[in-house]
Amino acid sequence: xxxxxxAGGLIPAVIQESGTGKVLMxxxxxxxxxxxxxxTGKATFFSRSRNKLWVKGxxxxxxxxxxxxxxxxxxxxxxxxxEQVGSGTCHNGxxxxxxxxxxxxxxxxxxPRAFDPDAVYAGVAPATKTRQE
Amino acid sequence: xxxxxxAGGLIPAVIQESGTGKVLMxxxxxxxxxxxxxxTGKATFFSRSRNKLWVKGxxxxxxxxxxxxxxxxxxxxxxxxxEQVGSGTCHNGxxxxxxxxxxxxxxxxxxPRAFDPDAVYAGVAPATKTRQE
Numbered sequence: 338x339x340x341x342x343x344a345g346g347l348i349p350a351v352i353q354e355s356g357t358g359k360v361l362m363x364x365x366x367x368x369x370x371x372x373x374x375x376x377t378g379k380a381t382f383f384s385r386s387r388n389k390l391w392v393k394g395x396x397x398x399x400x401x402x403x404x405x406x407x408x409x410x411x412x413x414x415x416x417x418x419x420e421q422v423g424s425g426t427c428h429n430g431x432x433x434x435x436x437x438x439x440x441x442x443x444x445x446x447x448x449p450r451a452f453d454p455d456a457v458y459a460g461v462a463p464a465t466k467t468r469q470e
Numbered sequence: 471x472x473x474x475x476x477a478g479g480l481i482p483a484v485i486q487e488s489g490t491g492k493v494l495m496x497x498x499x500x501x502x503x504x505x506x507x508x509x510t511g512k513a514t515f516f517s518r519s520r521n522k523l524w525v526k527g528x529x530x531x532x533x534x535x536x537x538x539x540x541x542x543x544x545x546x547x548x549x550x551x552x553e554q555v556g557s558g559t560c561h562n563g564x565x566x567x568x569x570x571x572x573x574x575x576x577x578x579x580x581x582p583r584a585f586d587p588d589a590v591y592a593g594v595a596p597a598t599k600t601r602q603e
Contacts, residue, residue, distance in 0.1 A: 338577055349482045349496060349547075358491030363482060363547040375572065407568035408577055410560050414482075414496040416568040427543050435540035435549040439508065444471055444541055 340412045341368045355404045361426040362434040399423035425451040473545045474501045488537045494559040495567040532556035558584040
């Protein structure tokens, strides 16, 4: 169904918000993370920096409730349509991790900040604040 | 602006259709492909199988005209909002490469076929028909 071996064990997973169609983030899944996503209905990634499974929102409460799972033609990328619980996906306080656009050779903010990351991640160890928590 | 080195030279690029918000495909870009995308306004990828730059649509005519380029918080993934010229993105004849969904443990078609790939890719060498052409 998905060819994890071809891609060295990890495939990119695009998260798209149900309803709005907004692309929220891109993470990586190994076979176990993909299976966990299907079984629990919560988007689960493999953290390359911490070398372990990571249920998105386990620190912040901002879980991604899975509505639909699509697989691409080459079976080496997935698209997860999900409901964003809480005010946003990005650890920097934005709805989407793609909150900046390229404009005249530089990056400019493309959406307003949606929440205060210091409040949401209060008490969370710095290492787990990164997107690849 | 984008950290290609961190990811070993290649970053994933998500293509989202302008207007509809439909996620059409995921490809990979190296620094040169990204620069070419910005300069020409046509989504350009690096083909891992052919080890060269690949302007999407150069065989099929189905180019992706870039409207917006967004970069994620970690600067190792990009989201390209683009206009799909022609009837679809996928070399299998669908609007989106993500044309199948996971349902009851198997893959089922999630959208109707949009065009006949044999007609669109007539005369194109088989090796260039793959998504990673």
